[in-house]
Amino acid sequence: MITFWYEFASTYSYLSAMRIDALAEAKGVEVEWKPFLLGPIFAAQGWNTSPFNIYPAKGQYMWRDMERRAAKYGIPIKRPVTSDGGWPRSSVKAARLALVGLNEGWGQEFSRLVYIGEFSDHADITDEEILSNWIRQAGGDPLHAFKTIQSDALKGQLRQNTEDAISAGVFGAPSFTVGEELFWGDDRLEDALDLAASH
Amino acid sequence: MITFWYEFASTYSYLSAMRIDALAEAKGVEVEWKPFLLGPIFAAQGWNTSPFNIYPAKGQYMWRDMERRAAKYGIPIKRPVTSDGGWPRSSVKAARLALVGLNEGWGQEFSRLVYIGEFSDHADITDEEILSNWIRQAGGDPLHAFKTIQSDALKGQLRQNTEDAISAGVFGAPSFTVGEELFWGDDRLEDALDLAASH
Numbered sequence: 001m002i003t004f005w006y007e008f009a010s011t012y013s014y015l016s017a018m019r020i021d022a023l024a025e026a027k028g029v030e031v032e033w034k035p036f037l038l039g040p041i042f043a044a045q046g047w048n049t050s051p052f053n054i055y056p057a058k059g060q061y062m063w064r065d066m067e068r069r070a071a072k073y074g075i076p077i078k079r080p081v082t083s084d085g086g087w088p089r090s091s092v093k094a095a096r097l098a099l100v101g102l103n104e105g106w107g108q109e110f111s112r113l114v115y116i117g118e119f120s121d122h123a124d125i126t127d128e129e130i131l132s133n134w135i136r137q138a139g140g141d142p143l144h145a146f147k148t149i150q151s152d153a154l155k156g157q158l159r160q161n162t163e164d165a166i167s168a169g170v171f172g173a174p175s176f177t178v179g180e181e182l183f184w185g186d187d188r189l190e191d192a193l194d195l196a197a198s199h
Numbered sequence: 200m201i202t203f204w205y206e207f208a209s210t211y212s213y214l215s216a217m218r219i220d221a222l223a224e225a226k227g228v229e230v231e232w233k234p235f236l237l238g239p240i241f242a243a244q245g246w247n248t249s250p251f252n253i254y255p256a257k258g259q260y261m262w263r264d265m266e267r268r269a270a271k272y273g274i275p276i277k278r279p280v281t282s283d284g285g286w287p288r289s290s291v292k293a294a295r296l297a298l299v300g301l302n303e304g305w306g307q308e309f310s311r312l313v314y315i316g317e318f319s320d321h322a323d324i325t326d327e328e329i330l331s332n333w334i335r336q337a338g339g340d341p342l343h344a345f346k347t348i349q350s351d352a353l354k355g356q357l358r359q360n361t362e363d364a365i366s367a368g369v370f371g372a373p374s375f376t377v378g379e380e381l382f383w384g385d386d387r388l389e390d391a392l393d394l395a396a397s398h
Contacts, residue, residue, distance in 0.1 A: 045254055055244055057370040061383055068390070171256040184260055187386050191267070 002196040003032045003177045005165050006111070008095055008125055009050065009088035010038065010173035011066050014115040015186040017174075018075050021108065023189065027197040033108055035095040036161040038173055045171075050088055069186070076120035089118075092158075094125045096149035099157055101140055110138035201395040202231045202376045204364050205310070207294060207324055208249065208287035209237065209372035210265050213314040214385040216373075217274050220307065222388065226396040232307055234294040235360040237372055244370075249287055268385070275319035288317075291357075293324045295348040298356055300339055309337035 004020055006013040024031045042051070052059035063079050070077035094114050101107030113134040117123030123130055132142035148154050165175070169182045176183040176192035178199070183192040203219055205212040223230045241250070251258035262278050269276035293313050300306030312333040316322030322329055331341035347353050364374070368381045375382040375391035377398070382391040 055370065057368055061368060061370065061381055064381070065383070065387075072390075169256055169260060171254065171260065182260055182263070184264070188264075191271075 001030045001032065001178070001199075002192055003034055003168075005034050005036055005168075005170050005173060005175040005177070007036060007038045007173040008091035008098075008111075008114055008118065011052075011062065011119065012069075012186040013174040014077075014119045015066075015069055015073060015075060015174075016176075016189055017112055017115045019073060019186070020189060020193075023193055024196075027193050029193055029196040033098075033102055033111065034161050034165070035098045035102075035111070035158065036165040036170070036173075037092065037095060037158065039092075040162055041166060041171060053087070076116070078120050078122060089124065090126055093128075093149065094131065096154055096158055097131060097135065097145055099154060099161075100145045100148045101135070101138060104140060106135070106139040110134055110140065113137055200229045200231065200377070200398075201391055202233055202367075204233050204235055204367075204369050204372060204374040204376070206235060206237045206372040207290035207297075207310075207313055207317065210251075210261060210318065211268075211385040212373040213276075213318045214265075214268055214272060214274060214373075215375075215388050216311055216314050218272060218385070219388060219392075222392055223395075226392050228392055228395040232297075232301055232310065233360050233364070234297045234301075234310070234357065235364040235369070235372075236291065236294060236357065238291075239361055240365060240370060252286070275315070277319050277321060288324055290324065292327075292348065293330060295353055295357055296330060296334065296344055298353060298360070299344045299347045300334070300337060303339060305334070305338040309333055309339065312336055 002020075002024065004016065006017060020031055042048075047054055050059075052062045067077060098107050098111045098114070101110040114125055114131075117130065117134065118125050125131070128146065132146075135142045135145050168175075168177050170177075170184075172184055174184075174186055174189075176189060178192055178196045181192075181195060183189070201219075201223065203215065205216060219230055241247075246253055249258075251261045266276060268274075297306050297310045297313070300309040313324055313330075316329065316333065317324050324330070327345065331345075334341045334344050367374075367376050369376075369383075371383055373383075373385055373388075375388060377391055377395045380391075380394060382388070
C-alpha cells in the first residue's frame with residue numbers, strides 16, 4: 001500500500017497521476033490517492049506562490065525538465081498560462097471535488113482529467129462548467145458534487161489531508177508514503193513502489 | 200561532452216562525483232568537472248545557508264533520501280556534523296584546491312576524496328592538514344597547491360566558474376550541461392549522459 005499525496009497546482013504531480021496506477025498494478029501495490037493543499041505549507045515557509053515563480057531560474061528549469069520528462073513518458077504537456085500570465089491557478093475547488101470523487105469512486109479518473117486539462121490544454125481548473133464536464137466524464141454527478149463541497153464535513157476532510165501531509169513530513173508534491181517512509185518527487189515513484197511491493 | 204557543475208557543500212553532488220566518470224566512460228562521453236560556489240547564488244535568493252537548513256522538513260527528508268540513494272549505489276554515507284552541529288562547512292578553500300588540481304590533472308581524484316571524507320567520515324574540509332593529505336593521495340603537491348590558491352588568477356577562475364554557472368541557468372548542485380541543455384540533480388545524471396552520448 002502506497003499513499004499518493006498530490007496537489008493540482010503541482011506540475012510534477014501530473015506526471016505521477018498519469019503513471020502511478022499502471023505501475024502500482026504491475027507491482028501488486030494498492031494506491032491511496034490523497035489530495036492536499038500546498039498553500040498552507042508554503043505559507044508557513046514564507047512563500048505566497050509556487051517556489052517556481054519565486055525563484056525564476058528554478059522555474060525556467062522546471063518547465064524544460066517537465067517537457068523532457070513528459071516526452072519520455074509519452075504524456076502531453078503545454079505550459080499553462082492564464083490571462084495575466086500567472087500560474088498556478090487556485091486548486092482548492094478542484095481538490096475538494098476530487099475528494100468527493102474519491103469518496104464515491106470517480107476521483108482518480110477526475111483527478112487525471114483535471115491534470116490533463118490543466119497541463120496539456122491550459123484549461124481553467126477553477127471554471128465550474130469545465131469541472132462539471134470532467135466530473136461527468138469520470139462518472140460523477142456535478143450537481144451533487146458541487147453541493148457536497150460546500151459542506152463543512154468535506155472542507156474539513158481536505159484540511160485534515162493537509163494536516164496529515166504535514167504530520168507525515170510532506171513539504172512538496174507529489175509525495176509518496178509507504179509506512180513511515182517518505183518519498184518526494186515523481187522521480188522517486190518507482191523507488192516508493194518497490195518499497196511498497198517488498199512489504 | 201558533459202559539464203559537471205559541483206559544490207563541496209552539496210550532498211547530492213557527492214553521489215554524482217562518485218558515479219559520473221564510470222557512467223560517462225561506458226557511454227563514451229567526456230566529462231568536464233567544474234567546481235563552483237552556491238553561496239553567491241543562494242545569497243541572491245535571500246538565503247544565507249543551505250536551503251536544507253532553512254526548510255527543516257526538506258532537510259530532514261534530504262538526509263533520509265541521501266541514505267537511501269547512497270545505499271542503492273553502494274556509496275558510504277554518514278550525516279556530517281561540526282562541533283556546533285552546523286552544516287555545511289565552508290567549501291571555498293576545497294573548491295580552489297580542486298581547481299588547481301583540475302588544472303594539473305589530480306583534481307577529480309582530489310574532489311572524490313573531499314566528498315568521501317566529508318560525507319562518510321565527518322572530515323573537516325577546511326582543515327589544511329586533512330586537505331594536504333588528500334592532495335598528496337590524489338597526486339598533487341600540497342605546498343605548491345596552497346601557494347597557488349592565494350593567487351588572484353586562481354581566485355578569479357573560481358569566481359568565473361560561478362559566473363559561468365549562473366549564465367548557464369544553474370541554481371543548485373549538482374547540475375549538468377550538454378550544450379544549452381541544463382539538468383539539475385544527481386537523479387538526472389543518466390538523462391544528461393544519454394543526451395551527451397547521442398550528440
